[in-house]
Amino acid sequence: MLKKLKRLVMMTLILISLGLGNSALASENKLNFTPTIKQTEQKMDDSQTDFKLKGEAGKTVELALEIKNESDQPISLKTGMKDAATNNQGIVNYTADQKVINKELSLAKLADYTEKFTLNGYEKKGIKIKITLPKKPFSGILLGGLLIEQEADKKGTSMIKNAFSYSIPVVVVESEENIDADLVFNKVSPELTGGRNALKISLDNPVNNLLPEAKYHVDVTKKNEKEILYKDELKGISFAPNSTFHHYVEMGKDTYKAGSYIAHIKVNSPYGDWQWNELFEIKTDVAKKLNEESVSIERMSQMMKIMILVVILLVVLLLIILYVMRRKLKAAKNNKT
Template sequence: MKRFSYLFIVIISLLVVLPKLAYANEMNFSVKAILPENQRDNTHTYFDLNVVPGTTQVVEVELKNETDKDVTVQTVANTAITNDNGIVEYTNEKPKLDKSLVTPFSKLASVQSEITIPKQSSLRLPITLKIPEKSFDGVILGGLYFKEKETDQETKKSKDDVQIENKFSYTIGVLLAESPEMVLPDLVLNDVKATQKVGRNVITANLQNPKAALLSNLTVDAKVYEADSNQLLHEEKQTSLRMAPNSNFNYSVSWGNEAFQTGDYRIEIDATDGNQNWHLKKNFKIKAKEAKEYNNTAVHIAQKSTPWIYWLMGGIIIALLIVIAFLILKNKRKNSN
């Protein structure tokens, strides 16, 4: 039953051909995967392939242009990563890869970087997959990313007028597996630190999935305390997150509009994907130097009001100084007389 659940998660996670609309009003080209014989499920519109170690396979996609002008499309084979929003991403051409990833998809897939589709026509674009000699467990996940190339005129206009042109892009997922045995994902807590995002103070906890398996339907509830206290300071809960195989991302806990305070803290994270549960915790420190740096650049930091006792003490001290000064002055006048 558990194996079926994870298979269902994989199916949902690799959604079809993923068209991405980038400030677009009309579609200039379309992309469709031509499914080969070793496709594990022909109801999928992405490549879900059963592969053999040490082999080379060529798969194809159909590019169609139904406009009245030629369209040039740029193509890249990218490794799937997890971005800091907890979303599997296929569009980053030079990502920082997780140390647990042995074989990035971008290293075994090759494709023509640019192709022109004549007006009112279609063509097939081959993609070569070189499967590693050494067999692997779990899955290798990547994506074929297609975007329309800007013309020289569009590039010039963008630079001169600072305008964003209407452009479409597509991603076709590619999942490679050698064995029907499912590998379960895992969740590991790495570095925790104070930082800033969009001018806001946040704590980031680096979460890693070190297994060659998709981690889907993930709920993360992170709570921050002082290191030696159970008094809750800040909490951040998110649902429906997804992580690519062998990837990591920085989960953010907002510090609200409060300034960072130097000290020792503790983060505790409860996470679940519906099949597995994780309880993770780690102590971390906010140093005086970084607290000052981030507080100085943060927006909308609430200034803490000075406690009334300090105002009272300040008033008493000022009053005493005035009295002392008056007595000294009075004594000087008396002596002079």
């Protein structure tokens, strides 16, 4: 597919500086710990919100930070490097282990870093992480994040009951040359999300760069029919580099029905436009299995089934009684005659 524009790696660096993907997740607004980013030789600026590192093929880049326990109680922390991914709402995050398209350019794999430790009240700990880059040069960026998670106090000995997590974007650059944008259709499949009926649509961004500012639209119809059964749209979506975007089109309370369908998918951005009309099939055994497991479908309770059965039996019994009474009345009338 012809690409309209080329993208600069610097554009992605600017988006990272604006806080793309930086997140703190907690049940309160205050974190029990504070991460402070330290300057290293390969760090491209003095930002305190992210790591932008310049490296060379086959060599090592290093990032450093200090984590301080801001409470007077011990806390247990778990840290690890994650690859970037785009979630169901079109937002880039670094909060889980991800499957990347090119494993040789997985930031999580290249860093190979996870660590668990405990900080006493107001204690500090310095962390240094080395990332060994592939010997073969690459264009674009490696994008991921350092995830810091506070483990909940299971024993209940601490006053701290809330679990917190914080992610710091990490981007590694070798070359700042222009690269083309691209998106590739992956597949459509019926799947449950949160136990609810949905159609899972997957698109690949095989390019080592972010594809931002995109508009995503999907319509689902039956094969050879025009009626739209399901539709969804996302605006301002960002496709993470070297990753697969999974989006769930919810089906409400509809059951899965076996048959052939078409997913009409459009993606428009300042850097390229893509369109697919993909045929997919829902098989009878798959539809039956998913419908049985789904919480979307309203089912009668066991008590309701028993009540309906009792009503049916009472109606049948009443009909039998009426039939017998009618026979007796008819026989009595004949005897009188």
